[in-house]
Amino acid sequence: MKLFWFETYKTFSRWRTYISFGFIALIVIMTEVVMKLSASEILFRMMKSFQKDFLIYGNVLNGWFITAFIMNSLHIHIPFFITLVAGDIVSSEATAGTVRLLLIRPPSRSKIITAKYLTTLFYTTGLVIFLALICIALGLLFFGGGDLIMNYQTKFRIVFIPEAEVPMRMLLAFTAAVWSMTVVASIAFLFSTLAENSIGPIIGTMAVVIVFLVLGNFPFDFFRMLSPYLFTTYMVFWQRFLDDPIPWQEIARSAMILGLHNIGLFSIAFIVFNRKDIKS
Amino acid sequence: MKKLLLFAGILFLLSTGWTPAQEDASRYLDPIEKKYSGLRDYTADVNVHFDIEALKAPDMQARLYYKAPDKMKVESKRIFFLPKEGGYFNPSLFKKKDFDMKVLERLIYDGKKAVRLKLTPMDADTYHKGYILTVDTDRNLIREIKISPSEGREVKATIEYGIFRNFELPTHINLELDMPSEEPSGMKEFTQFGQKTKKITGKVEITYSNYQVNVGLSDEIFKDTDPLKPK
Numbered sequence: 187m188k189l190f191w192f193e194t195y196k197t198f199s200r201w202r203t204y205i206s207f208g209f210i211a212l213i214v215i216m217t218e219v220v221m222k223l224s225a226s227e228i229l230f231r232m233m234k235s236f237q238k239d240f241l242i243y244g245n246v247l248n249g250w251f252i253t254a255f256i257m258n259s260l261h262i263h264i265p266f267f268i269t270l271v272a273g274d275i276v277s278s279e280a281t282a283g284t285v286r287l288l289l290i291r292p293p294s295r296s297k298i299i300t301a302k303y304l305t306t307l308f309y310t311t312g313l314v315i316f317l318a319l320i321c322i323a324l325g326l327l328f329f330g331g332g333d334l335i336m337n338y339q340t341k342f343r344i345v346f347i348p349e350a351e352v353p354m355r356m357l358l359a360f361t362a363a364v365w366s367m368t369v370v371a372s373i374a375f376l377f378s379t380l381a382e383n384s385i386g387p388i389i390g391t392m393a394v395v396i397v398f399l400v401l402g403n404f405p406f407d408f409f410r411m412l413s414p415y416l417f418t419t420y421m422v423f424w425q426r427f428l429d430d431p432i433p434w435q436e437i438a439r440s441a442m443i444l445g446l447h448n449i450g451l452f453s454i455a456f457i458v459f460n461r462k463d464i465k466s
Numbered sequence: 467m468k469k470l471l472l473f474a475g476i477l478f479l480l481s482t483g484w485t486p487a488q489e490d491a492s493r494y495l496d497p498i499e500k501k502y503s504g505l506r507d508y509t510a511d512v513n514v515h516f517d518i519e520a521l522k523a524p525d526m527q528a529r530l531y532y533k534a535p536d537k538m539k540v541e542s543k544r545i546f547f548l549p550k551e552g553g554y555f556n557p558s559l560f561k562k563k564d565f566d567m568k569v570l571e572r573l574i575y576d577g578k579k580a581v582r583l584k585l586t587p588m589d590a591d592t593y594h595k596g597y598i599l600t601v602d603t604d605r606n607l608i609r610e611i612k613i614s615p616s617e618g619r620e621v622k623a624t625i626e627y628g629i630f631r632n633f634e635l636p637t638h639i640n641l642e643l644d645m646p647s648e649e650p651s652g653m654k655e656f657t658q659f660g661q662k663t664k665k666i667t668g669k670v671e672i673t674y675s676n677y678q679v680n681v682g683l684s685d686e687i688f689k690d691t692d693p694l695k696p697k
């Protein structure tokens with residue numbers, strides 16, 4: 187536990203750790219300002235399929251909707267910010283030349299790698315919680331509250347969640363989002379264990395995430411067949427908490443698959459770190 | 467003698483070329499217009515129940531304000547969806563001057579004498595190709611509105627009435643929808659890979675209650691009536 191807090195202190199005393207928080211704040215503020223300015227256009231695009239046949243009243247473009255909208259871009263920019271720290275947490279010791287000093291001290295390698303991994307997860311969780319808080323706070327401030335309308339365009343349907351249910355659904359969705367992002371953190375962490383510098387793990391992780399996302403979204407039968415084997419397919423399972431009815435089985439399956447990825451990736455990192463040759 | 471009269475009758479009808487279509491359809495709508503001529507305004511509580519696969523929503527409630535001839539406003543603290551076609555009762559909707567009217571058939575509807583009319587808009591630019599109305603000629607009520615297919619759309623509204631301050635106003639409107647939906651941007655490119663254009667199909671039950679009729683609603687109430695206005 188002491189090691190964990192030590193690693194956390196080390197991580198959060200670096201200024202680069204805060205780049206992610208700063209950029210997330212900037213992205214959210216910019217998105218919300220733009221959405222405020224182009225509210226009519228967004229509403230038109232969002233409700234296009236229903237506006238021809240229904241008169242729609244009420245505050246559709248509210249803070250909850252904005253939060254869900256921004257969350258949809260989670261799998262693009264958040265992984266990048268996660269890799270900035272997760273891809274650096276082990277490899278930076280090699281870059282800075284502190285790895286030998288670290289490993290000759292009393293704590294075992296297993297304890298050190300576990301502490302570093304927990305710190306990575308702590309940072310990942312903090313980043314997603316920060317995104318949630320800033321999205322919801324600014325969203326409600328700029329756009330007010332209301333029922334949440336989720337427009338699943340690819341499934342061609344609209345789901346309406348009453349305002350009273352939305353905070354709990356959002357809590358579950360963000361918890362799921364944290365769980366999804368831990369897989370990205372685990373990949374970057376593994377690469378960080380394998381590498382001697384930080385750039386490789388960061389680029390490597392982003393390459394994996396982007397390639398998997400692209401492959402999983404190609405509208406060809408071959409790639410559709412492939413998508414169940416890509417972890418990125420399950421990363422959007424947070425969206426299912428904003429569905430009606432909530433598909434608990436699908437959620438449990440996705441969470442389990444992502445959890446197994448985490449266990450697998452950390453296990454490899456654990457073995458690699460324990461066998462790491464620091465004499466050469 | 468009877469046979470002779472029947473033959474003469476048939477001969478008369480044939481010789482004058484009589485068909486229901488040539489009967490003056492407006493004579494069935496005139497009494498309705500007259501019946502509601504005293505209806506200046508009404509307000510009512512609306513409950514909308516959706517049974518549509520593409521729209522997963524709980525029941526929605528609102529207060530509806532109507533002022534003759536065509537002002538309408540919905541007041542709701544929450545998000546509210548109201549079908550554009552047949553969603554609310556407007557007795558001035560079917561004006562003689564706006565439609566070319568034809569009688570399609572006479573029938574018995576719900577145990578009452580009725581007539582089915584086809585209304586085609588005079589204005590060629592009108593979004594809808596027309597309406598088919600089933601009018602209860604005993605009570606002078608529109609019981610069914612079928613929006614004639616246009617761009618593959620079909621909406622059928624069945625209306626039940628109650629009496630409120632001497633006016634028969636809808637208590638239930640049951641809508642059956644079968645409408646092609648606008649394709650979201652990007653969807654068209656994917657249709658070539660086998661996705662079909664989706665439809666909004668299902669039923670909507672609209673219940674009206676707590677009517678207040680001819681309370682003298684001012685025009686001010688209807689000033690801000692834009693649906694889906696950003697906050």
